[in-house]
Amino acid sequence: MDLEQLFIDNKEKSISGRYLTLESIEPLLEKMNTNNQLTIIGKSVLEKPIYRYQIGEGKIKILLWSQMHGNESTTTKGLVDFLNLLNSGTELAKQLLTNFSFYCIPMLNPDGAKLYTRANANGVDLNRDSQDLSQPESKVLRTVFESFKPDYCYNLHDQRTIFGVGSTGKPATMSFLAPSYNEEREINESRLKAINLIAGINTVLQKYIPNQIGRFDDSFNINCIGDTFQYMGAPTLLFEAGHFPEDYDREKTRKYVFMALVSSFAILSENDIVDNRIDNYLSIPQNKVVFYDFIYKNVKLNYDGVEKITNFAAQYKEELIENEIYFNAYIVKIGDLEGYYAHFEYDAKEAAYKDEFGRFPELNQKADFYLENSIKIVNGLIKK
DSSP: OOHHHHHHHHOOTTOOSSOOOHHHHHHHHHHHOSSSOEEEEEEOTTOOEEEEEEEOOOSEEEEEEOOSSTTOOHHHHHHHHHHHHHTSOOHHHHHHHHHEEEEEESOSOHHHHHHTOSSOTTSOOGGGOTTTOOSHHHHHHHHHHHHHOOSEEEEEEEOOTTEEETTSSOBOSEEEEOOOSSTTOOOOHHHHHHHHHHHHHHHHHTTTSTTOEEEOOOOOOTTSHHHHHHHTTOOEEEEEEOOOTTOTTOTTHHHHHHHHHHHHHHHHHTTOOOSOOHHHHHTSOBEEEOEEEEEEEEEEEEETTEEEEEEEEEEEEEEEETTEEEEEEEEEEESOOTTOEEEEEEEOTTOBEEOSSOSSOOTTOBSOEEETTTEEEETTEEOO
């Protein structure tokens, strides 16, 4: 299977970037609604519709939901690309629709998507509300889970640029987790199914993004939806779409989300799951917080006449301004950066720091400065 070409053939070109709202995807879902696959299954806090798109007649029931966190849109793009594949009329599409019944919630948190926030309109993290079920969006998902009775659950998320694959110096472009079902993190039959499937996905993706796949922390938290569904007996896979070099819009990462989805269903279709791939799963390095967006090394600072050579780091904040996402770089760490990596790194070679405020950087200050008056840094990057 040529996954690269498959993605090119099915990529939804009308959506891109990080800011993906209900208004962005409604027309696409309506267009795919050729046989009453689309239904409103509930409303958000602000009375926005929550849609499900259901397709396929197979015996294996798959529940997928995306944008539980409103500012995590990459998996939504990958899911829409996958729905394009299911509607393509190809032999692969026919095979998938014969083997599976897909229940997709492309945007569980439309209010958070519009506001570009992790939480919903009430400020509640839906991924910590699986027990209280205090929010309408949480109740919708639980009702679907209990009525649909999925054989597998796909919990689709984004992760920040701070995550790397162990200590390899590689960004965690994709990370996965078979959530724990108890405090002891034991492995029962349900969790083993998720583990085996992730091990298979990892084998495929390593061909495309070698050493850029991580394993998310499996500490048990019953308030998290994945842990709850695993506890309730449904094999659950957590997807975390992360950073690919220079891909802040995550247009390349969406391809690997698509590939992960397709390869997982190919594995399930062919019943190509080895009985026990725990060792393969555990060999996936754990995610570590080891990255900054920018690191500046060997910078000369002048503190009241005392010169010092040091390092500092800056990180982007994603800020919604007039319906556009702006990546604004702020200084977040000054001093020892041993063990940390950067997506952009610059060796100042003891060049002197200067900015419009004074002679040294301060935390939470915009990353706009000069080195030796000749090199201008604007929003973290060297201005050509």
